[in-house]
Amino acid sequence: MGFFTKQTERVPCTVEISHRFESLHAHVRFNNGAVVNPGDEVLVHGAPVMAAYGEVVVEDRIATITRASTIERWWTRLTGDLEFMELCEFSFSDEVTV
Numbered sequence: 001m002g003f004f005t006k007q008t009e010r011v012p013c014t015v016e017i018s019h020r021f022e023s024l025h026a027h028v029r030f031n032n033g034a035v036v037n038p039g040d041e042v043l044v045h046g047a048p049v050m051a052a053y054g055e056v057v058v059e060d061r062i063a064t065i066t067r068a069s070t071i072e073r074w075w076t077r078l079t080g081d082l083e084f085m086e087l088c089e090f091s092f093s094d095e096v097t098v
Contacts, residue, residue: 003069003070003071004069004070004071005069006066006067006068006069006072007066007067008064008065008066008067009034009064009065009067010062010063010064010065011030011031011032011034011062011063011064011065012030012031012032012060012061012062012063013028013029013030013031013044013060013061013062013063014028014029014031014058014059014060014061015027015028015044015049015057015058015059015060015061016028016029016056016057016058017049017050017051017056017057017058018051018055018056019051019052019053019054019055019056020053020054020055020056021054026049028042028044028063030063030065031060034065036065037067037068037073038068038073038076038077038080039068039069039072039073039075039076039077040065040066040067040068041065041066041068042063042064042065042066043063043064043066044061044062044063045061045062045063045064046059046061046062
């Protein structure tokens with residue numbers, strides 16, 4: 001893999017959407033065992049998958065994985081922890097919020 005070049009690969013995947021009281025989630029599993037690394041991008045092809053309340057929908061799709069270049073992967077690892085901390089907001093208070 002080049003220092004500045006990106007590669008793409010098309011992989012079969014399974015999309016699972018759960019819209020239940022006990023579990024609200026969306027997962028993509030790559031059926032060929034592909035692994036997504038820091039900086040990689042994934043595009044799942046096809047119409048949006050919708051699940052009504054109480055349903056779990058499972059569909060087979062094709063996804064395109066765009067692999068990050070070496071420099072992008074390095075930068076993502078270097079800055080990833082800092083960006084995560086920007087998402088966290090901590091607050092400690094004696095007041096009860098209603």
